[in-house]
Amino acid sequence: MTQWQHSKELWERSRQTLAGGVSSNVRLSAQPHPLFFERAAGAMIYDVDGNAYIDYMMSQGPMILGHSPTVILDAVNTAMRKGQLYAGQHELEIEVSEALVRLIPSAELCRFGLSGSEMVQAAMRLARAVTGRQKILRFEGHYHGWFDNVLLNVATPLDVAGSRERPKTTLASVGQAASVLEDFIVLPWNDLELVESLFAERGHEIAAIMCEPMMCNTGGIPPVAGYLEGLRRICDELGTIFYLDEIVTGFRLGLQGAQGRFGVTPDLATYAKAMAGGFANSALVGKRDYMERFAVDVNHSGxxxxxxxSMAASAATLIELQRDDGAVYRHLETIGQMLIDGIRDIVQNLDLPVLVQGFPTAFHMSFTEKAAINDYRDYVLYCDKDRYGDFVLAMLKREIRLVGRGIWYISAAHTPEHVSQTLAAVEASLKEVWEQ
Ligand SMILES: Cc1ncc(COP(=O)(O)O)c(C=O)c1O
Incomplete structure (x- = not known):
């Protein structure tokens, strides 16, 4: 018998009818195997074996208000009793778009979808329509969804990745259409000189620069000083669309997302996750002149x-996030900073090579001697992922649930009490994996 016996039995059963026993490949990497949950409330998630975890996965980011927030559930419950889907317009849709336009610096017009992946597609289509160009510049380690034309260079092994200065564009899944390779140019993140020399040579071919404004999907890597501003300037010089994929950072790095945090305004931006408190909703927002093309000659449907x-959930979430002049964000920053400081104190006392970087609302922990991780190759070469995996399992045994790749998501439901329990588990787990 293990701590996860019932989960293991359910996983074996699920594999009879679900491919791999899961509905998203990301879940296959869960330790010690995909777990089954039966309830989640506040900062806690409960599995079928009776384990009660303090959750820092927060559903990979969306649960910024914690699990099962009553105000959101009530708003959804009330709204859906009047119908679920009209295939027509309704007022909540205007309310949410008005809130986005008010809150997000770059938002002049909006379009809604369901998943992040699909609004990324809308952004790329619009960028190509506006510029009449085909190629898109993107960066190693950035994730923009699982579709054929974006699942590129997310976790390419370095022996097939090409040189740092000229990475090869690579597919990440068997079965992906190889024809998309032609449409993308890939560079390392955080190196403006490489972008400048690429644009000097081929800028006239490039429709858009797309990136996560902070690389949250591989490490938690903020842009180096001047980097996003530099990308903005290069785009302005050559009439290229600057597109920020804020699907993780939107409403997480602050009410204005990464745009507010870093003071850089893109032409287009995509949102999902934290914008709907755990329900499925996503948005593309951008400049009026560009976005109006959806009413003319660019198709986006669904x-x-x-x-x-989705709209009731987003309307209620956005109200909560704005309440009391940003009280939720003050709380997230306080709790996240307590965790960051606490982890740093522990590793200093134990004299261990552990790095914490990022921001209090979404920070990254890795096992490395480096003082900072600045791009995908740093992460691959210098972070001990196997040992971090052991740490995640050691934490899980102590009923703390982390994301395997090192990012920690904080919610409005985490309290100083949760922080104390978490830090005690961090200390014990670090000692265990370093066998101190
Ligand atoms: C930055 C970014 N873009 C796009 C996506 C795809 O969103 P979804 O999983 O909702 O399709 C993700 C998902 O994690 C993401 O982190």
């Missing part, structure tokens, strides 16, 4: 777009 449930 049966479930702006359904009542």
């Amino acid at each position: 049966t479930f777009n702006s359904n009542i449930i």
